[in-house]
Amino acid sequence: MSKKMKNNTPKKKKRSTLARWFRQTVLRKHDIDYDNPEVIETPLKIVAQNFFAKKTAVFGVVVFLLILLVVLIGPYFFKLNLGEHEQTLIHVPPSNNMMKIPKEMHGRISDIAPGTTFGIGVDVDGKVYSWGHTRVTERIDLKDIPDEVQEADLKMIAAGMDHAVALDTNGKLMVWGNTRRSQARFTPDMEKAQKSGKNWNIVQLEAGMQVSAALDEGGYLYLWGNRSNFDLGIKREYQGNIAKIAFMANEYISLLKDGNVAYTGIKGKGSPFSKIPDELLQGKTVDIAATDRTCAGLTEDGKVYFWGRLEKGENEMPEIDSKIIKIEGGRFHYSALLENGNVVSWGNNDYNQAKAPAQVTSGGNVKELYVGNFQNYAILENGEHVTWGLSGFPLGTDNFGRDMLVRIINGGRVTMLVGAIAVVIATIIGVILGGLAGYFGGTVDIVIMRISEVVGGLPFIPFAMILSAVIGSRLDPTQRMYLIMIVLGILSWVGTCRLVRAQFFAQREMEYVTAAKAMGIREGAIIFRHILPNVFSLLLVSMTLDFATSMLTESTLSYLGFGIPLPTPTWGNLLTGANNSIIIQQYWWRWVFPAVIFGMCTICINLIGDGLRDAMDPKSTER
């Protein structure tokens, strides 16, 4: 018993300072000995207590630290790609449903057409469904499926960039979505075949950038749509001899019935895709696939050959322990179905589209694979489906198809860095000049105060703009960032200078300064080592508030185009050009999210600054 007591008592006393501080400030429990009421607390403790007693200040600290954490650590996870430009993902609203197949379709999938940011599917009853971001233009939404398509018993489906094509069991072809670019204008021979039923036993349906294709069992290929950007034609000698086709961005290739691959478009030898590897011309090709700029051909022995503009790692196929039986292409990646029921994906992995989950890479039970753009859908033996790739953007995308989340996080880092360094520069100048003016007074004071009046009298934003324009025009973006820091620092030291000067006026009359002087300490040392620490607390408050102001100024300059230039994101230039009604209303995510996080950040910094000031000011408790 006594042993236990012995162990317990010292433990209680040894409560660490941190824990005690936590108890006092956060839990608000005081270890005050009420028998002995005269407890002396250090000024710092009182300041901390006052500060944490204010709910708004604590809120500010917590939220600011959270934002700071996200902004400091975030860029390592959300890497910024300055050259990013993705045509198909422009102005996508905040979404997470691009691969979310509707519940009614679960286990009953018969065909899926992955579009750019949406998907269209048909279930075993021939009923059509759509999901994802289906609004392809301002007015046109692919979700508005025409009645005739909804009522029809669909067999096959294809989705392009802004239109969808469906084929019903009677061989009727239907198009909806954007049809302004002749996406629904069938060619005369198609109309004829559709009417007579001859050469109209469609086995493959494809859709791409405003173009579509239907392939008949007999090898007849029908192509229709917008011809301006697409080699939309077939050389006569190949007609009736085609087994499969694959769409690139502006061309297509064909697998012929004799097992060879051919470029069957009108361009012929003029197309870079007509340089087909010899291995695919041996009559042993079984499958073809294409991404935007590359093609792939699969031979009987399971080998894959690539050609085209292989710039995004489309040919970097991993080692495979089984034979490929089917290959599909997305926008910049390929996925292949293996003989053992597994799936492999490779190529560009910007949106995780080449990172197939373990369930399909080693599960061995994949039955069917649908790939398009940045999405992959694998259907398992038991009817369940597995998806990987781009599922959406939590904060939407901008006018270049860039993820707003990535840009906001990286922009925050730039804005905070610029603000912080500008404040440090301003504080150093302000402390030195203010200290000199306040300590020496007289002529030094008059000269420095006149300089500060001139600088303080300059109209801030216009002057910063002209400095940035004149000096910045010869600099690269990184140097320009440093320039902005320096310009902000040089223009905003006046407030700090005045504060320090006023404090020094008061401090230099104090006894400790007289004592220091009497001891023969150098004046520089008196200023910076004796007086400055006494001024530091007020300086901290002004630095906190100046930090918010610097961030505001940087963002304002960047917003006007005279700060950090695009494409480097900052919280200011993310909002550049947001002042038109289309962006304000329709693309609201482009300004709401940066504005909210930036506003939160500056509000929190100001709350912290206010809280600190009130906590340090002995009068504030009286008020």
Next chain:
Amino acid sequence: MGKYVLKRLVYIVIVFFVISFLMYALYNLIPTDPARAQLEPMRQQLKPEEYIRMYKQLRKEMGLDDHLVIRYARWMGIIKGLKGKFDGLLQGNFGYSQTFKKPVVQQISEPMKNTIFINIFATIAALGITLPLGVYCAVHKGKKFDTTVQTMSILGYSLPIFIISLIFMYFFVVRWGIFPLMGSKTPNATYEPGSWEAFVDKVYHIALPVIVMTFASLGGMTRYVRSSMIEALGTDYIRTARAKGLREKVVIYSHAWRNALLPIITSILAWFLGIFGGSVIIENTFSLNGMGKLYWTGLNTLDFELVLAIQMFYTVVSLIGSLLIDLSYGIVDPRVRVNK
């Protein structure tokens, strides 16, 4: 008082020359060569040595080889120009705008009116709201109303003005359609300039920018007025006045208010300058035909004679502002007059 005013005037004139010289020097950092630009079309027809001779002569004629100070004095109109007479800024020659192909004076007259118009409107509106609000909050400090205003005012000075503009645009223009989105007049309007309709149309267009500017300056000013009023109310002479049995109204408005006014006036200077600087953002966001918009255009097209002239305008505005503040300081605080 007369001596005090004179002193301030001399000081401001000196500052004006210092700033304008700095600006001119900055402007001369830009690597441009008007002589070469003028000779370039003839280069093919001339022999190299002849070209060099002509180039040197032209540089001399244009005065490009002279010292920076001399060129500055010429531009300012302090010494005689190249044509043998005073022709500079002080004589009203602001230069020639390359972008708009007309003299800067003509180009800036209309925008200047607009800018001054909206800034004065916004200043009056903001002062009209913040002064009573700040005093009320100070007198009723700690009450619910005061706490609410305090919290709201943090919002006001933490948000950058362009974000406030976007929020106001969303509600007032896109949602409710009360105000036009942009521009300073209705396109293809048929009214005569100077008529009542023209004025109404102008007010209709600048209403939202002025509201935004007013709103943006509410937070900071209210807090400032409140804190200096609280400071004044906490002093000993207020206690004395109350002890004498003066009515509360007299104590607040006659004793405390007048003393609180001094720090407020100082802060109004910074704030007034901030409003003029801020109007660059507002004018660009709302596409108003003002000095800020013109300044932005000039900087983007590197039309530096225009930019320099506008920069001088901003400098003069800030100097006049500071002079006005000094004078009103003298009026409000008798000690200033006596001491200086």
